[in-house]
Amino acid sequence: MAFRRPASSSVSVFLFPNKVCLPALQKLSQRRDITSWLARWFPKTPAKAVVAQKTPIKVELVSGKTYRWCVCGRSKKQPFCDGSHFFQHTGLAPLKFKAQETRTVALCTCKATQRPPYCDGTHRSERVQKADVGTPL
Numbered sequence: 028m029a030f031r032r033p034a035s036s037s038v039s040v041f042l043f044p045n046k047v048c049l050p051a052l053q054k055l056s057q058r059r060d061i062t063s064w065l066a067r068w069f070p071k072t073p074a075k076a077v078v079a080q081k082t083p084i085k086v087e088l089v090s091g092k093t094y095r096w097c098v099c100g101r102s103k104k105q106p107f108c109d110g111s112h113f114f115q116h117t118g119l120a121p122l123k124f125k126a127q128e129t130r131t132v133a134l135c136t137c138k139a140t141q142r143p144p145y146c147d148g149t150h151r152s153e154r155v156q157k158a159d160v161g162t163p164l
């Protein structure tokens with residue numbers, strides 16, 4: 028039995044995909060410059076953290092459990108991350124830490140502490156108390 032090439036154009040597209048796909052791919056790459064998209068979602072200069080609250084939040088940490096402490100101050104689930112840093116294009120990332128023991132601790136919400144994620148009393152400073160909630164220090 029001899030091989031016969033089918034006359035249908037859809038089959039020829041299947042057999043010679045480069046003839047059809049290449050111009051379409053070139054058009055796609057011209058339409059969108061991926062670097063601008065990346066720069067929007069992952070800015071080179073990260074945003075400043077904002078004051079979420081002016082007092083720490085007491086939380087009971089469970090030994091061995093991993094937590095993600097909000098660094099940007101934009102989370103609605105303070106003191107933990109809710110993904111706002113990503114959706115607001117801050118370029119910041121939460122601080123991931125593992126509790127060593129089960130105990131109640133005060134976690135910082137002013138984002139000015141020197142020993143994150145724990146409160147070190149910096150929130151009592153004039154600098155933090157004069158700042159507005161939702162603004163950077």
Ligand code: FES
Pocket residue numbers: 081082083084134135136137138139140141145146147148149150151
């Ligand atoms: S809440 Fe930030 S140092 Fe106390």
